[in-house]
Amino acid sequence: MDSRSALALWRLALTETVRQDTPDLSARQMALLLTVYMTDPPHTVRGLAAQLNISKPAITRALDRLSQLGYIRRKIDQADRRNVLVQRTVKGSVYLSEFAEIVRGAVDKVKDET
DSSP: OOHHHHHHHHHHHHHHHHHSSSOOOOHHHHHHHHHHHHSOSOEEHHHHHHHHTOOHHHHHHHHHHHHHTTSEEEEEOSSSTTOEEEEEOHHHHHHHHHHHHHHHHHHHHHHHHO
């Protein structure tokens, strides 16, 4: 895929997501959500900050929003009560499944255009 096609794919997928009756996520929130769902748990604020190479306060702000939306859940780590575990939810799984379908549709449109 060349650069123009890659950008067209991104544009089509984003355009479709803003047409949906779902919350708009920032790039940081989406990257965090995808990381939680696509990498093996357990996930902690510290671990996610290291993995994404962004600050813990930035992770916390993004988690606040994702938690409000019900896409993730925080739970105190019983093994080390200083840690907060970030867990997946059914609602988050559904959101990402629907997003994947949007991306798949965008791929098909980009293929048709080339």
